[in-house]
Amino acid sequence: xxxxxxxxxxxxxxxxxxxxxxxxxxxxxxxxxxxxxxxxxxxxxxxxxxxxxxxxxxxxxxxxxxxxxxxxxxxxxx
Numbered sequence: 374x375x376x377x378x379x380x381x382x383x384x385x386x387x388x389x390x391x392x393x394x395x396x397x398x399x400x401x402x403x404x405x406x407x408x409x410x411x412x413x414x415x416x417x418x419x420x421x422x423x424x425x426x427x428x429x430x431x432x433x434x435x436x437x438x439x440x441x442x443x444x445x446x447x448x449x450x451x
Contacts, residue, residue, distance in 0.1 A: 374378070374413070374414050374425065375411055375412070375415055375438055376392070376396060376401065376408055376409070376410055376413075376414055376420075377389045377392040377393050377396065377410040377411075379414045379433075379437065380392040380401075380422075382437075383437075383438065383439050385422065385424075385429070385431075385439065386422075386424075389451075392410065393410045394451070395422065395423075395424070396408055396409055396410040397409075397410065397428065400422060400423040400424070401420065401421075401422050401423075402417075402420070402421045402422075402423075403418060403419065403420050403421075407415040408420070414433055414437070415433065416433050416434060416435045416436075416437070417432070417433060418432070418433045419431070419432050419442070420432075420433065426446060426447050426448070427445060427446045427447065428443075428444070428445040428447070429441065429443075429444050429447075430442045430444075431439075431445040
């Protein structure tokens, strides 16, 4: 399944176009390498997304669902 569709189906991101834009901006990573929207997601992949003020790290399960590993909130209160 394509990365942009996977993120929409699992309700991490509401719209596929937003997932496309995040991927093109380099905000979706696997092993510290940016992913393209057309990346084929595979079970066992560990993907991190920088979304607004948080970083979500999750693992893709065998049935193409997600298992959230960590959520890191970035509070920039300067």
